[in-house]
Amino acid sequence: MYWLDRKNKQIAEMFSNISPTYDFLNHFLSFNIDKIWRKRSVSLLEGSTFLDVATGTGDVLLEVDRRFNSPRLVGVDLSLNMLKIAKRKVKNAQFVCAPAERLPFEDGVFDSIVISFGLRNVVDKVSALFEFKRVLKSGGKLVVLEFNRPVNRFFGRLYEFYSFTFMPFVGKLISKDKAAYTYLPKSIRRFPDVEFIKSMMESVGFVDVYYQPLTFGVSFIHCGVKPKKKVFYG
Ligand SMILES: C[S@@+](CC[C@H](N)C(=O)[O-])C[C@H]1O[C@@H](n2cnc3c(N)ncnc32)[C@H](O)[C@@H]1O
Secondary structure, rough: OOOOOOOHHHHHHHHHHHHHHHHHHHHHHHHHHHHHHHHHHHOOOOOOOEEEEOOOOHHHHHHHHHHOOOOOHHHHHHHHHHHHHHHHHOOEEEEEOOOOOOOOOOOEEEEEEEEEEEEEHHHHHHHHHHHHHHHHHEEEEEEEEEEEEOOOOHHHHHHHHHHHHHHHHHHHHHHOOHHHHHHHHHHHHOOOOHHHHHHHHHHHOEEEEEEEEHHHHHHEEEEEEEEEEOOOOO
């Protein structure tokens, strides 16, 4: 059992409330492009033991399960209701209700960690990144998939209208929770830009850090590697 601060409790509650319609709205509002983004992120993972942080309803883990013959697949999330759905979808995985900022795993146990559309919601991003590095094996890989702001001005305007007007309207209609779908574009606006995320990953000690845009920069994939331990001979 974990002690969650007020902000994390609110986030867990919000995602629990929208969990029944989460998958449908995700695919509907993104015209199914989210599936391509998740597949692309999973294709960058390496090794055989995987942790999906902020796993939600488990779509990323499902893709990991399809692609890799993994002896250890773990999904972590704050929201029990999201985890219940994930559990029904991915039979092979183990699910744990815990915050990204305090992962209940020993040091150096995973080959790769993925966090998809989760980092934006994590209250203490630096602590979470330190935790990711701690539980990764040396040489292990971190893949972060996250929304950001499109660079193209015209597309950016269109996207603003879509996310601040259309999405909350449809989101409320279907999930009956307007606040959650108003929170989404606001959280994207507040989320640091891609260079800042890169420097955050580097500052906690990840190396070979890079990012790549997806669909005009609506989303980005960030990758980093936990440095290999240096072995000294003689
Ligand atoms: C937008 S959903 C993403 C779910 C899934 N990864 C996907 O690709 O659809 C964000 C998820 O992050 C979880 N979350 C938010 N803050 C978290 C934290 N600090 N630790 C663990 N999970 C968190 C929420 O409960 C929610 O299920």
